[in-house]
Amino acid sequence: MGKIIYSFLLIILTGNFIYAENIKNTDFEKKVLKRKQILLTNEMEYKDGQSSNGASAFLIHYNGEIYAVTAKHLLGKAMGIVPEVLPSNFNSEIKEWTLFRRYSPNEKLTVKKLISEDDNMSNDVILFQINEIPRKTPPLKVSTEKLIENKKYYLIGCPYKETTCNQNIYRISYKEKQHNMEIFTLESELELSGFSGAPIVDEKGDVVSILVAGWANNTIGSIDLRTVLKNIE
Template sequence: MKRALLLLILYTFFNTACTYGQIEKPAVQKPTFNVENFLKKQILLTNSATFTGERTLDGASGFLISHNGSTFAVSAKHLLGEAGGVEPEVKITDLGKNLLEWKMSPRVVANADKETINVSAKELDFSNAKNDILLLKVTSNTFDIGVLTPNFNLPSVGDKLFMIGCPYSETGCRQNSYELKFVEFDKTEALMACEMKSSVDLAGFSGAPLVDTNGEVVGVLVSGGKEGGKSYAVATHIKEIQKIK
């Protein structure tokens, strides 16, 4: 896959919603992983945020992780701009002083008391957050939402992954899984290109998690599209959260 493919995917995605390092290690599959059992716990969340200047963000995706002994929410940084309906864009380095409120919950809420998560940008340093990933501190104390463990190791080419998301067309959706195959990595932008086993409209998937066959999160969906008759999902490698302190 050439750089033009990811550029085309990104261009197509943002109008409807580098150097690549080939990994030579053999794919390692975990056939015992049962994604249906994994999804018995709610993982996928959506966003509802208010910023200064009467700017709002409603929709797209996110999820929770355990990191450095605390619980954080993860989503896509590009949602702070036009792609998320936020205009003018909230610069990531100014998020702390512009964010008034941010809540995350499943798209279809079963229990508001247990499924509504409050998050904050306070005390986070975004000065090194150059790529398309967003980390927020969870301030809620009790909730019934699954918390993922990040896997900072890059998958091997050919590895099976699962994207957890919901298309807007499924109005009653809480979370679905979509099988992917990891095919390539852009070191410059920390982007993972993954071939989709079956096509799905990715509008609203920005910020959704990609998990491996250990149930650990490896990427954050930021784009997608078609090329050469195949459908692709593009995700920022989860390791990029380590640049946010």
Template sequence: MLRLKIIIAIIFIAGALFSCSSIKRLSNRPIGLINNVSYKDSSFDNPNASNGFLVEYENRVYGVTAKHILIMAKTDKMKFVDFEGELKQWKMHPKNDSKNYVILDKLLSTNRKDSLTWSYLDTNWDAFNDWLVFSVKENKTTHKPLKFRKKPLKKDENVYVIGWSYKDSIGPQRLYTYKFNEIEGNYYNLKQIEGPKSLGGLSGSPVVDKKGRVVALVSSGWEDEKTKEVFIQATSIKNTIEFISNLN
């Protein structure tokens, strides 16, 4: 009996050590990128338009971020998910290093239906599909594209948000821990275990499992008035995968 308890203890410790080491590797892996958006009319430039990331699917690399970011980073002429010839350059780079960057090419997920207004977003949130997909023109970073996870999340599984909130100081990417709570339509509700005090700016950050496989991207967040627990609503990548697969 004592021997069995020792074996169980060893397995538990080994599992905990493996988990810690895998999270440390994930934290040190270059993943986080912020959006640096510039337009032909520079008065609309936004050098810190939340987060984005690179993903690889069937040997092609794409830049991905949240669609609602365009409501904050657009020109007055842009009414829909279409740059209308206004974009000068969409660049992604780590918040701590603008010299190592990714230059995105074409917006592949243009949409003349979704209006770039908060009122439209509020009334169409359930069907909004909060992601943008770009082709990549140039990658001058050490970031290797992420891969999509094929299996669904398990109840109470830990996942990780990688990037920066607006209030995070310039420095290394942050890794924040969440627990999968439930599915609500196209979104995962994730309970915050360890995260920033202010969620603003995390939009577009990848949500990954402990192996670094993408399961979602950050769309919104809130605090429960009664429990004071913090939650993130993250867009499932199911429809993103379907969209990208139809490009190939």
């Protein structure tokens, strides 16, 4: 593929990609993803008065605990937060971080604390403990299976431009590992603004990675959640 450029800002703020058709009426959609809403979005306010909202998030169930997951670069300029908040300082600087389904902004989950305090921004994943037990948003199981080249997987997300979107599903295929990123290829072009922090799942609906970057050649970059989870065991 060549050298990866970590163009995180592209995902959240630009609209350079054209639309991909989301999956309709497949067994996968009916059996796995249409049972309940998986995709969440973020709203944040810091003690210094800075605030922002958007991008994507989701819940996972791991070792008996439920965690919220999103992309680490949401702590910085990609969301208009300047200077960026380091993960190691997050718990002392945050006033409130909430998660909600796009069509239910009044039904919010509140973050209790950030538990992945690694300041290395290339490990672009953060994990939160949450205060409430979610009733309407099921946590995903984390896959234990190895990613297989050319195998089909699914990206769950919503472009900002689709204001009535709750949860779309897009077919993608696994390509290769580049540095610390898992690289997937979209079946067709997609406007990725708003997808930072979106889950990538297998055919069973188990999460395999989290989207953190995208490029103009229908290629997306993600981080394997297991590389982060092993540090909290």
